[in-house]
Amino acid sequence: METLKKEKAKTTKQNTIRISGAEAIIHCLLAEGVDLIYGYPGGAIMPLYDEFYKFQDKLTHILTRHEQGATHAAQGFARVTGKVGVAVATSGPGATNLVTGLADAQIDSTPMVCITGQVARHLLGSDAFQETDIIGISTPVTKWNYQVTEAAEIPKILAKAFYIARSGRPGPVLIDITKNAQIDTFDFEYEPCKAVRSYKPYPTPEATAVEAAAALINSAKKPLIVFGQGVILGEAEQQLKELVEKSGIPAAWTILGLSALDSNHPLNVGMVGMHGNYGPNLLTNECDVLIAIGMRFDDRVTGSLDTYAKQAKVIHFDIDPAEINKNVKADVAVLGNAKQTLSMLLPLINANSHQDWHNEFKEKYKIEFDAVIKNDVYPTKEKLTMAEVIEEINIASDHNAIIVSDVGQHQMIACRYAKFKQSKSNVTSGGLGTMGFALPAAIGAKMGAMDREVVAIIGDGGYQMTIQELGTIFQNKTPVKIVVLNNEHLGMVRQWQELFFEKRYASTVMTNPDFVKIAEGYHIESKRISERKDLKATIQEMLASKDAYFLEVCVEKEDNVFPMIPAGASVSEVRLK
Amino acid sequence: MAERNMEKKWFTISVYSENNVGLLNRISGIFLKRHINIESLNVSKSEIENVSKFTIVVYTTPAWVHNIVGQIEKQIEVIKAFSHSDEETIYQESALFKIASSLLFDERNIQNIIKESNAQIVTVSRDFFVLSKSGRRSEIEEMYEQLKPYGIMQFVRSGRIAVSKAEMQISKLIKEFNQ
Numbered sequence: 001m002e003t004l005k006k007e008k009a010k011t012t013k014q015n016t017i018r019i020s021g022a023e024a025i026i027h028c029l030l031a032e033g034v035d036l037i038y039g040y041p042g043g044a045i046m047p048l049y050d051e052f053y054k055f056q057d058k059l060t061h062i063l064t065r066h067e068q069g070a071t072h073a074a075q076g077f078a079r080v081t082g083k084v085g086v087a088v089a090t091s092g093p094g095a096t097n098l099v100t101g102l103a104d105a106q107i108d109s110t111p112m113v114c115i116t117g118q119v120a121r122h123l124l125g126s127d128a129f130q131e132t133d134i135i136g137i138s139t140p141v142t143k144w145n146y147q148v149t150e151a152a153e154i155p156k157i158l159a160k161a162f163y164i165a166r167s168g169r170p171g172p173v174l175i176d177i178t179k180n181a182q183i184d185t186f187d188f189e190y191e192p193c194k195a196v197r198s199y200k201p202y203p204t205p206e207a208t209a210v211e212a213a214a215a216l217i218n219s220a221k222k223p224l225i226v227f228g229q230g231v232i233l234g235e236a237e238q239q240l241k242e243l244v245e246k247s248g249i250p251a252a253w254t255i256l257g258l259s260a261l262d263s264n265h266p267l268n269v270g271m272v273g274m275h276g277n278y279g280p281n282l283l284t285n286e287c288d289v290l291i292a293i294g295m296r297f298d299d300r301v302t303g304s305l306d307t308y309a310k311q312a313k314v315i316h317f318d319i320d321p322a323e324i325n326k327n328v329k330a331d332v333a334v335l336g337n338a339k340q341t342l343s344m345l346l347p348l349i350n351a352n353s354h355q356d357w358h359n360e361f362k363e364k365y366k367i368e369f370d371a372v373i374k375n376d377v378y379p380t381k382e383k384l385t386m387a388e389v390i391e392e393i394n395i396a397s398d399h400n401a402i403i404v405s406d407v408g409q410h411q412m413i414a415c416r417y418a419k420f421k422q423s424k425s426n427v428t429s430g431g432l433g434t435m436g437f438a439l440p441a442a443i444g445a446k447m448g449a450m451d452r453e454v455v456a457i458i459g460d461g462g463y464q465m466t467i468q469e470l471g472t473i474f475q476n477k478t479p480v481k482i483v484v485l486n487n488e489h490l491g492m493v494r495q496w497q498e499l500f501f502e503k504r505y506a507s508t509v510m511t512n513p514d515f516v517k518i519a520e521g522y523h524i525e526s527k528r529i530s531e532r533k534d535l536k537a538t539i540q541e542m543l544a545s546k547d548a549y550f551l552e553v554c555v556e557k558e559d560n561v562f563p564m565i566p567a568g569a570s571v572s573e574v575r576l577k
Numbered sequence: 578m579a580e581r582n583m584e585k586k587w588f589t590i591s592v593y594s595e596n597n598v599g600l601l602n603r604i605s606g607i608f609l610k611r612h613i614n615i616e617s618l619n620v621s622k623s624e625i626e627n628v629s630k631f632t633i634v635v636y637t638t639p640a641w642v643h644n645i646v647g648q649i650e651k652q653i654e655v656i657k658a659f660s661h662s663d664e665e666t667i668y669q670e671s672a673l674f675k676i677a678s679s680l681l682f683d684e685r686n687i688q689n690i691i692k693e694s695n696a697q698i699v700t701v702s703r704d705f706f707v708l709s710k711s712g713r714r715s716e717i718e719e720m721y722e723q724l725k726p727y728g729i730m731q732f733v734r735s736g737r738i739a740v741s742k743a744e745m746q747i748s749k750l751i752k753e754f755n756q
Contacts, residue, residue: 143653199654322651323647325643
């Protein structure tokens, strides 16, 4: 606490104070509006932790149980708030444990700043205790990284780190700070970063490109919108909604675009991609104009590129010039922030309804409903399905919960069936597919949105990758709701083995511990159910709880997720069984 | 993109950047991630004060070059990256040949090779002399083949350096960034 702190700062010149590098880091964080950070202490970062102690009334540090947990918590926080998440670790193993979170944030464009301690400058390159080249290691998985070796560099570099992490297409930044730079004193002065001369985060949209896009859209008979996280990151939800409503164009979403448009919106036609909905996948290859907004044509979205939307003119709205023509050739590319470009587009769009075309989606939905959805959500078989659990959460939360999912079958089911009324409500590891993401990400999501219900949906496999974060939940009394859908398998891999490896189930059967007892060990209220009659009441009980709650639902062991586009197949080959 | 199946060609990628520790690692990582070999690399100052220039030669498809240039430009400290085919650039390489001094006097043909190849004698000592040759890769290769039978004590060739025939408006870009 500041009150505990000896007044060592001496005014040297106007507007500056002479303080240590470590204290300067705190002032930089406060100046950037940070009041919550996740981390784990250790030798090379101890001077900073000493300042965390002194400033604990202004800056809350959450001790996770592993540095990876700190990164995912920071990501969860960033994804629901739109702010930069911050994670701190020591040098060596502390720093290397951040790598998965960095890679996840990089591929999912999540703003995050990681601060690592490093051995003192004079020890660099000497293979000192806990020395590792984290700059070299993190380079391919960061938007930017930098090693600070002098205290005086700290304000400028941290200001730049936050500016880069949040601007343009967001991403993770790692700042490695040697121990001497944390200890040495200098005259501190802080100025936020407003520009970097070699970096242009917001390309200027070209009016001619927007006009060309509008002309194509207005002349289209069967247009399809596919939107991604760019809509959420660019805060263009309202513009997207207006575009959809004015143009009458059916809109489908990528897994990271989910929640940008109300799930119950009549023109929301569902998810594209490997386990997306039947209609949008199939009709991708029948539309005449494909309008991609803030998405990057990931292979899980497109399937085989050789047969992807070849009949369609493609309009690509994106903030990142490197995404244009990377996977799919754009006939019209509109560069810029989605809010800006869609606002320019809207007045040029003719009102339309595309009723016949929309009816095709409804017909396809009916086919999918009868073949898949009905059995998933309203099963008649004895064992519980994952989808009916999600549906009960939908009902009990009135579509207002933040759903944090891990990776695997339950993730696909959660994203297929969870319904959202508000944006920034779906938190999942999309690009990297990081098992173990959900539990720590849910901690960050809850701390970023204390007024909202946060439900983590996790498989029994991924849960055990970061299960130690129950300790963080217990220590901080974080009221997250944890639902483990236990099928005693690594379900998605098992599904592939069944379909593509002639049922050779190599290492996908899990012998699990008693998850309820583990949660009880952390003094978290917990329950296990395996029968349908207990489902509704238990979900209601869980959501009514003011504290953290752990619910294990034993589900059918060998269910598969459909529809499915086999890897490398065309979107036209989407299978219903 | 399907165009990845297009034919491979030689490309010179010119990168204007800040001169910061670690940027070379960041740029080379882009090639590594795509399993594309860098055929030659040269880093130097550029025509603009405090701006560095990377000259990278790759043998790959136009689609990959487009992808790589996009990723390089995306790096925070990169101001601009360009790619050019051989026809669009003026380019050269430099080579040094270290050869035993005795050959200079014993082998008459060595003197002819030096004259005809427009090579320069950099230094002559009792034991060896050093030839310097700048030019196209093929010219250096030809000189190498001619000297090889007499014995080359050491040989080294630089990365390609190149200027584009078309303008690269970096100063204008920097002004735009600063607006």
